[in-house]
Amino acid sequence: MILFLGARPVVPRPAVLRPVAPRSVVPRPVTAPPVPPSPPVRPSPRVRRHGRGVTLTAPYRRIFAVPGTRAFTAANLLARLPMGMLSVSAVLMIAGTRGSYALAGAVVATGLTATALVGPLTARLIDRYGQSRIAVPATVIAALGSLSLLLCVHYDAPAWALFASYIATATTPNTGGMSRARWAHLFRGDPAARHTANSFEQAADELCFMLGPVLATLLCTAFLPEAGTAVAAALLLTGVLLFAAQRGTEPPVAPRTTGRPRSPLRLPGLSPLLLTFLATGAVFGSLEVVTIAFADVHGVRPAAGGMLALQAAGSCAAGLLYGLLRPTGPAGSRFLGCVAAMSALMPLPLAAASTGSLPALAVALLLAGMATAPTMVTGMGLLQSRTPAAQLNEGMTLAVTALLAGIAAGSAAGGWAVDHLAGPGPAYVMPATAAALALAVTMSRRKGLRSRAR
Structure with missing residues (x-):
């Protein structure tokens, strides 16, 4: 009842006019009854669950709140997916057309060895001249190598041409490393944020290597043996171009030193x-x-x-x-x-x-x-x-x-x-x-x- 009265608007009663001599009347102040404090409002179970969810994902929400991080991450994921597709697609394409798993395995092993040798050199150039200046031409060379392998297989070229074509793909830049370098630059003074970013990058690696072989197998078996290699090369080139276009988050090139830098x-x-x-x-x-x-x-x-x-x-x-x-x-x-x-x-x-x-x-x-x-x-x-x-x-x-x-x-x-x-x-x-x-x-x-x- 008190709450009801307290909620009603209080309006002073109108003065009643009587036939008497006029005199000055001072109206009495009208005060409303005190309103007791409202009880605390408890959030609904849905709100509480949402609050816990926000708290749980806060580390990831914080790193992706930085401008430009979502754009370069999406582009890098597009460029990283082919990493789990290229070798599987090459094996299925070569073995499916040449009928030799031994030849397919030898070609992929040769390309893997070349990548181990060329990869650090490509990364050194990226550190020296910047991601956008080196990653794009290196990816173009790698995509042309994949295209050459596809044409050699399709037109029944000699076996040595397969090896030469796949060796050219060794210039593929380390897309995951470039993404981690951007996180390290953005959060160079925040170890906790770098830890969260590195965890996300590792999960992204696992996701790409989980989905890549499945997509490659589907393309090579449901469509053409060359489809997996063609799609992988197109995704790689598109993803790197979009990634390199995000210049706002690119780490700056370190100034050159007079002496030769020591190898890591x-x-x-x-x-x-x-x-x-x-x-x-x-x-x-x-x-x-x-x-x-x-x-x-x-x-x-x-x-x-x-x-x-x-x-x-x-x-x-x-x-x-x-x-x-x-x-x-x-x-x-x-x-x-x-x-x-x-x-x-x-x-x-x-x-x-x-x-x-x-x-x-x-x-x-x-x-x-x-x-x-x-x-x-x-x-x-x-x-x-x-x-x-x-x-x-x-x-x-x-x-x-x-x-x-x-x-x-x-x-x-x-x-x-x-x-x-x-x-x-x-x-x-x-x-x-x-x-x-x-x-x-x-x-x-x-x-x-x-x-x-x-």
């Missing part, structure tokens, strides 16, 4: 990181080959792609969640913990394969993948803290080169294990061994991995 390989603490990346690449390479062989033995080879996608999905999800955590403690100790977690989870596929159950193996691959992204995120953060800004692209490309070399070695070791260890089930010991080797290297070089980065 000679920087203190970088060698242990590269060795760990090498062993981590061996985990990826052996896991892929052994999983394909396991599915083939059980008569479900088409399911191998989905099982490997689960491993990448686990890594992608873990990378995004890891980016929400605020890094604490020395970066070297965090890196050691991540490598130890990877070493502890990687034996799970071996245990699941011993049961012969495909669903159990799929779950084990999902869990095993959850430690790889945090390892790469922390490792890339360490690399950025130890590499001068003028050589950042070159340093990150060296890390990618170590990963590629490890993938090649792991693929060979996984194939050997499948043939010599009584089937693909026991061959899962190879990725577990590679993860243990990564932990051993990290622990043996623990002093070199200590960093002041937080």
Whole structure:
């Protein structure tokens, strides 16, 4: 009742005129009854859930609130998707038209070796002259190499022409490294934001390598054997052109020094990181080959792609969640913990394969993948803290080169294990061994991995 009265407007009563002599009348002030304070309004459950969601995604919302970050990220994702398409498309195109997986594998292996040699040189030029000035012509050369490979396959050119064409694709710039360099420049004074950005970039890598092979296989099998290579080259060129056009977030070119800059390989603490990346690449390479062989033995080879996608999905999800955590403690100790977690989870596929159950193996691959992204995120953060800004692209490309070399070695070791260890089930010991080797290297070089980065 009090609330009702308090809510009513209070209007003074009108004066009543009486036939008396006029006199001055002072009206009495009219005051409204006091209104009690309203009880606190509780937000609805939907609002509370939304509030928690905003808090949960706040680190990512904060980094993408910087002008220009969404534009260069979208363009870079478009340019990065072909990284998971080119090799698969080349194998399917060459094997489908020439009928030789050996020739297809040799061509791709040669291109991988050329990329490992040329990639750091391209990155050095990017550091010296800028992303837009070097990445665009380098991508044009790589796209022409893919187009040449497509034409050579289509018109039945000699085998040496296939090798020469695919070698030309080695000039493809490290698109992920260029994106990480932009984040490092934008948040050079904010380690927490760099951690979130590196986590997002690693999740993007996993997403592209998860979707790329699936898209390449669909294009090459549903349309033409050359369709995968053509689409990959077009996406790469379009994405790099759009990425290079975002000049507002491009890192400035460091001033030249009179002396010759020291190679990042000679920087203190970088060698242990590269060795760990090498062993981590061996985990990826052996896991892929052994999983394909396991599915083939059980008569479900088409399911191998989905099982490997689960491993990448686990890594992608873990990378995004890891980016929400605020890094604490020395970066070297965090890196050691991540490598130890990877070493502890990687034996799970071996245990699941011993049961012969495909669903159990799929779950084990999902869990095993959850430690790889945090390892790469922390490792890339360490690399950025130890590499001068003028050589950042070159340093990150060296890390990618170590990963590629490890993938090649792991693929060979996984194939050997499948043939010599009584089937693909026991061959899962190879990725577990590679993860243990990564932990051993990290622990043996623990002093070199200590960093002041937080």
